[in-house]
Amino acid sequence: MSADLTWLLIKNNNSFLVKRNGVQFSSEAGNLLNKNSFKYSGLANKKTVDITAAPSGRGVVVATKKAKVSAYKPAKTITKVTLTKGIRKSARSVAGLTRNGYRADLRQAALARVSALLNSQKPVKAAPKKTGKGIRAAKKN
Structure with missing residues (x-):
């Protein structure tokens, strides 16, 4: 599966997503800044x-x-x-x-x-x- 398609599927709903006060963070492995973005995603990137x-x-x-x-x-x-x-x-x-x-x-x-x-x-x-x-x-x- 391509990285872009994976990101489209997981960007709004996944078990690592933390939404607080209008800000989205991610606690997944491989995410250096814990930001919910494609660039830093440890799940979507190869x-x-x-x-x-x-x-x-x-x-x-x-x-x-x-x-x-x-x-x-x-x-x-x-x-x-x-x-x-x-x-x-x-x-x-x-x-x-x-x-x-x-x-x-x-x-x-x-x-x-x-x-x-x-x-x-x-x-x-x-x-x-x-x-x-x-x-x-x-x-x-």
């Missing part, structure tokens, strides 16, 4: 890029969908790679993947997703205890 947090809590998993694979083997359409080397190396890998002819239009969205996921996995630094200044602070000690 080639997709999906970036999720690694199950171990360290790194990201980059999954790509191959365009031409037998319809009898849907599990073999998705290739997953775990990137754990840090923000710069992970971003470079994702940029290279999207730049080399595989959904170059999604490069900015993919880099933003990688950066957000890896920054959310950083440990939270404890705030230093504030010391009071002046006469009253000296009296409390």
Whole structure:
């Protein structure tokens, strides 16, 4: 089935569609910005890029969908790679993947997703205890 026909069938009604306050979002795999549009759809497009947090809590998993694979083997359409080397190396890998002819239009969205996921996995630094200044602070000690 063509990508355009698939999009016409699923754009208004599917199980991943979230409609709130006049805005439509989509929670499907392969949708980098979670927008309900043909460009970002992981269901309608033949080639997709999906970036999720690694199950171990360290790194990201980059999954790509191959365009031409037998319809009898849907599990073999998705290739997953775990990137754990840090923000710069992970971003470079994702940029290279999207730049080399595989959904170059999604490069900015993919880099933003990688950066957000890896920054959310950083440990939270404890705030230093504030010391009071002046006469009253000296009296409390």
